[in-house]
Amino acid sequence: MTALWSIVIPTFHRPALLRQAVQSCMTARRPDGVALEIVVVDNSATGDAAGVCREMGFGDIRYVHEPRPGLAHARNRGIDEARGEVLLFLDDDEHADENWLVEIDRAFQASGADILCGWIEPDFAVAPERMTAYVTDFYRRDVKRPSGADVSDILNYVGSGNSAFRRTRCFGGGIRVDERFNHFGSEDIQLFRTLVAAGLRIAWAPHAIVHEYIPVERASVSYLKARRRLQGQQRVFGLAIGGPRQKLKVPVFMAGGAAQAGLHTLLWLCSIVSGRRDRATEHAIEIEGGLGKVFWTGASHRRIYGKSPD
Structure with a gap:
């Protein structure tokens, strides 16, 4: 069959x-x-x-x-x-x-x-x-x-x-x-x-x-930063519109995002001091992911997909 x-x-x-x-x-x-x-x-x-x-x-x-x-x-x-x-x-x-x-x-x-x-x-x-x-x-x-x-x-x-x-x-x-x-x-x-x-x-x-x-x-640093921030925003927004148990996770994710941004800021500074330029850039991208989890409100109103090509 x-x-x-x-x-x-x-x-x-x-x-x-x-x-x-x-x-x-x-x-x-x-x-x-x-x-x-x-x-x-x-x-x-x-x-x-x-x-x-x-x-x-x-x-x-x-x-x-x-x-x-x-x-x-x-x-x-x-x-x-x-x-x-x-x-x-x-x-x-x-x-x-x-x-x-x-x-x-x-x-x-x-x-x-x-x-x-x-x-x-x-x-x-x-x-x-x-x-x-x-x-x-x-x-x-x-x-x-x-x-x-x-x-x-x-x-x-x-x-x-x-x-x-x-x-x-x-x-x-x-x-x-x-x-x-x-x-x-x-x-x-x-x-x-x-x-x-x-x-x-x-x-x-x-x-x-x-x-x-x-x-x-899409391999540029500016795009990677924007996408990592968006990913952080998306994750928290998805919880915020969920049921009571999901909503309870929002402050946890926001706190985790703040910790992520803080840790990678420290690592970014260490990389700058040690002259590791590429590693510093990688940490800068991850900082954006943490900030996205913290500053997520209102982001979903932006039209990110569905734009006609130039």
């Missing part, structure tokens, strides 16, 4: 990267007895991803236009459109290894989990000349746990890019992505938090590998 799997790829004005993402899915080895549909959810107002799907001949590709801007709208539309027993999310700036689907299948069978999150390896447009190890680790997803390990307790270190869900178990009861995160990001972390609260389990699948394209600007 053939099982259907659905790969959902939300996209927004990135035709070249989308083409690479779709092609990697089409050429990936499929587990025995698995058929595939690729659902491209175009979140642009103009529907410009239709041309990419048309060029690739459709076939297993199903094009869906979701003109309401926002990450949550796009992911929810993909969830609603998917027909497979397993739903996989791949971002449009990612491409999968040849054995990605086979390794997802193995991890599901071995772990018995409801949700899987796999390894992400950065694919730099230009290899960073400074802080190479730090910048690589910044974008690499490696939770440093054994294959099949439960990672439900470290939601902040996983994400929806390269994730797989038992669709009926996870979404059959009406759980969807919180639309308050449409333009702020971290909508996937909040989704995982909701699923875990519902009793579902997330496992680590390190052999299911995808590569994320990192353009030059």
Whole structure:
């Protein structure tokens, strides 16, 4: 008996990267007895991803236009459109290894989990000349746990890019992505938090590998600082809008953020004095993460995602 799997790829004005993402899915080895549909959810107002799907001949590709801007709208539309027993999310700036689907299948069978999150390896447009190890680790997803390990307790270190869900178990009861995160990001972390609260389990699948394209600007120090601060803000905001037990964690995270900023400030000063310029820059980036946890209020009102490209 053939099982259907659905790969959902939300996209927004990135035709070249989308083409690479779709092609990697089409050429990936499929587990025995698995058929595939690729659902491209175009979140642009103009529907410009239709041309990419048309060029690739459709076939297993199903094009869906979701003109309401926002990450949550796009992911929810993909969830609603998917027909497979397993739903996989791949971002449009990612491409999968040849054995990605086979390794997802193995991890599901071995772990018995409801949700899987796999390894992400950065694919730099230009290899960073400074802080190479730090910048690589910044974008690499490696939770440093054994294959099949439960990672439900470290939601902040996983994400929806390269994730797989038992669709009926996870979404059959009406759980969807919180639309308050449409333009702020971290909508996937909040989704995982909701699923875990519902009793579902997330496992680590390190052999299911995808590569994320990192353009030059996203390896700059200014971008890394802004992103680390945003990550801190996202984590606390997600707790602040949760239930009473989640809200109680807000002051704890804020205090932790203050301690993080203070510690890295001290380490930054030591690095400056010792002439370790790159290490000082790394600590300066981590200071921003701590400050984000402290100064998080109001940040969610900024429109960070969903802007049209210049």
